[in-house]
Amino acid sequence: xxxxxxxxxxxxxxxxxxxxxxxxxxxxxxxxxxxxxxxxxxxxxxxxxxxxxxxxxxxxxxxxxxxxxxxxxxxxxxxxxxxxxxxxxxxxxxxxxxxxxxxxxxxxxxxxxxxxxxxxxxxxxxxxxxxxxxxxxxxxxxxxxxxxxxxxxxxxxxxxxxxxxxxxxxxxxxxxxxxxxxxxxxxxxxxxxxxxxxxxxxxxxxxxxxxxxxxxxxxxxxxxxxxxxxxxxxxxxxxxxxxxxxxxxxxxxxxxxxxxxxxxxxxxxxxxxxxxxxxxxxxxxxxxxxxxxxxxxxxxxxxxxxx
Amino acid sequence: xxxxxxxxxxxxxxxxxxxxxxxxxxxxxxxxxxxxxxxxxxxxxxxxxxxxxxxxxxxxxxxxxxxxxxxxxxxxxxxxxxxxxxxxxxxxxxxxxxxxxxxxxxxx
Numbered sequence: 536x537x538x539x540x541x542x543x544x545x546x547x548x549x550x551x552x553x554x555x556x557x558x559x560x561x562x563x564x565x566x567x568x569x570x571x572x573x574x575x576x577x578x579x580x581x582x583x584x585x586x587x588x589x590x591x592x593x594x595x596x597x598x599x600x601x602x603x604x605x606x607x608x609x610x611x612x613x614x615x616x617x618x619x620x621x622x623x624x625x626x627x628x629x630x631x632x633x634x635x636x637x638x639x640x641x642x643x644x645x646x647x648x649x650x651x652x653x654x655x656x657x658x659x660x661x662x663x664x665x666x667x668x669x670x671x672x673x674x675x676x677x678x679x680x681x682x683x684x685x686x687x688x689x690x691x692x693x694x695x696x697x698x699x700x701x702x703x704x705x706x707x708x709x710x711x712x713x714x715x716x717x718x719x720x721x722x723x724x725x726x727x728x729x730x731x732x733x734x735x736x737x738x739x740x741x742x743x744x745x746x747x748x749x750x751x752x753x754x755x756x757x758x759x760x761x762x763x764x765x766x767x768x769x770x771x772x773x774x775x776x777x778x779x780x781x782x783x784x785x786x787x788x789x790x791x792x793x794x795x796x797x798x799x800x801x802x803x804x805x806x807x808x809x810x811x812x813x814x815x816x817x818x819x820x821x822x823x824x825x826x827x828x829x830x831x832x833x834x835x836x837x838x839x840x841x842x
Numbered sequence: 843x844x845x846x847x848x849x850x851x852x853x854x855x856x857x858x859x860x861x862x863x864x865x866x867x868x869x870x871x872x873x874x875x876x877x878x879x880x881x882x883x884x885x886x887x888x889x890x891x892x893x894x895x896x897x898x899x900x901x902x903x904x905x906x907x908x909x910x911x912x913x914x915x916x917x918x919x920x921x922x923x924x925x926x927x928x929x930x931x932x933x934x935x936x937x938x939x940x941x942x943x944x945x946x947x948x949x950x
Contacts, residue, residue: 596900596919632902632916632939663904663938664915748942805878807901 556620557733557768558583566788582690585613585650586735588626588772589792591660592641593634598795598808602631603640606793610648619649621689626772626790627658627700627737633665638673657683658737658773659700659709667701684715686722693726695719697736699751709738709751709773716753720760731766739771741780741787744800749774761785774806870894873945875903875917878937880945887949892926903943908934 557566558581587609594602613620623645630637638661645653655674662670667683675681683698697719699709711719723732734740740757743749761767767785775797780787795808803809869891874881876898887893895905897917905914905923911933914923927933927949937943 594902598900632904632918634916659939660902660916748940805899805901807878807899810900 556583556585556616557770582621583616583618584622584624584689585616585620586624586626586770586790587613587793588737588790589628589658589775589794590625590641591628591631591792591794592644593637594631594794594808596795596808597810602794603644606641606644609793610644614647614649621651623648623650623653624694624696624735624770625653625655626735626770627656628660628772628792629655629658630661631794632660633663633669638669642673654685654687654694654696654735656696656698656736657700662700679718682715684718692731692733693723695722695732695734697734697740697757699736699738699740699754708745708748709736709754711751711753711757716756716760719757723760723764726764728763729765731768732761732764733768733770734761735770737771738773739778739787739789740769741782743774743778743789747800747806749800749806758785774800872896874898875937875943878903878940878943880943883945885945885947887927887947889930889949890926890928891949892924893947894922894924896920896922902939904938905935906938908936913938 587606590606591602592606599605613623625645629641657667657670657674661667671681671683675683678685678696683701684696686693686695688694697711697715699711702710702712726732736751738751739749740751740754762783762785765784769785769787771787771789772792774789775792775795776789776799777791778787778789796811797806798809869888871885871887871891871893873885873893873895875895878899878901880895885893895914895917897903897919900919902916902918904916905912905925907913912925912935916939917923927947930949933947933949935945935947
């Protein structure tokens with residue numbers, strides 16, 4: 536990969552109904568696509584976790600006639616991982632427009648995942664109908680003030696789950712809000728700058744494409760508290776494609792959807808489910824391996840397709 | 843005399859509202875949703891008109907009043923939502939999933 540312009544971002548489109556496995560070795564994270572029976576590195580203190588996103592249970596259309604079926608294929612792949620992932624992060628849009636019964640269907644399916652725990656943040660599809668009532672009833676417990684945001688530590692890495700879809704009004708942008716940003720500042724304050732930090736949220740925390748609302752309007756404020764850390768990884772969903780950006784020690788990464796792809800920014804009149812014949816979709820199956828980074832040097836990012 | 847006038851006014855009022863009631867059933871208007879846009883973006887109707895929105899996108903959209911006057915659930919492809927406007931005024935609405943999608947119903 537060529538050196539990357541720090542202000543620019545690297546883009547690769549790939550869809551497969553798939554998920555990413557993140558492996559942490561000594562605080563340095565790398566990612567790869569989920570593939571069956573793939574062994575994680577057996578390094579002392581290393582661990583892996585899986586990110587799934589945009590499962591859109593309840594979606595049925597030309598882009599995917601059965602979003603539960605593609606998710607199940609993916610869950611089978613996750614269950615074939617050895618060792619099993621320490622935990623799973625779901626970065627939102629569990630349901631498609633809060634279709635009746637969709638939360639239940641997903642919860643039932645995820646019971647079959649062989650992992651210690653699943654952490655959630657909501658997508659706008661999970662909360663728009665009732666302002667997050669149903670979502671927070673299910674997943675708010677144990678989060679800060681039962682607002683849905685949270686942090687936890689795992690083997691020396693600090694994880695922060697943020698909610699940026701509950702103030703999703705007006706300009707069509709994701710937003711964190713004053714309370715959450717203040718909490719984040721306090722949450723990060725006691726940590727040494729050498730602590731690896733992983734932040735996960737639904738809408739990208741950088742301006743991917745504001746014209747389509749692919750941006751969190753007050754993310755810059757949150758990032759001011761993250762910039763002092765030597766290793767920050769930001770994991771998002773929402774846009775249904777892999778995009779990566781590196782800015783200083785902060786690496787941004789968006790995940791694919793397990794349900795359907797969306798067009799690249801500006802590549803269509805509007806965002807939304809992209810209709811692709813199954814055979815073509817297979818050819819677009821992608822692998823992204825990312826090595827996390829120190830300081831301000833550009834990253835080596837390798838993208839390759841399976842098909 | 844006063845009573846008689848009051849009764850007459852009452853009858854006129856009653857006839858008027860019956861006519862309005864009749865018109866209520868007859869008036870209708872349509873708004874389409876395609877490529878993340880409402881069309882028309884400004885719809886002018888008379889009191890009692892029923893507006894039906896149809897989502898032509900694969901993506902789910904909603905019809906959500908800015909003031910909370912009405913709100914649809916998520917509409918999938920080719921699904922519809924209908925709302926009858928019984929009072930005059932300007933009703934701004936948007937899509938709760940894509941709030942940049944905005945439009946207005948003007949009821950006269």
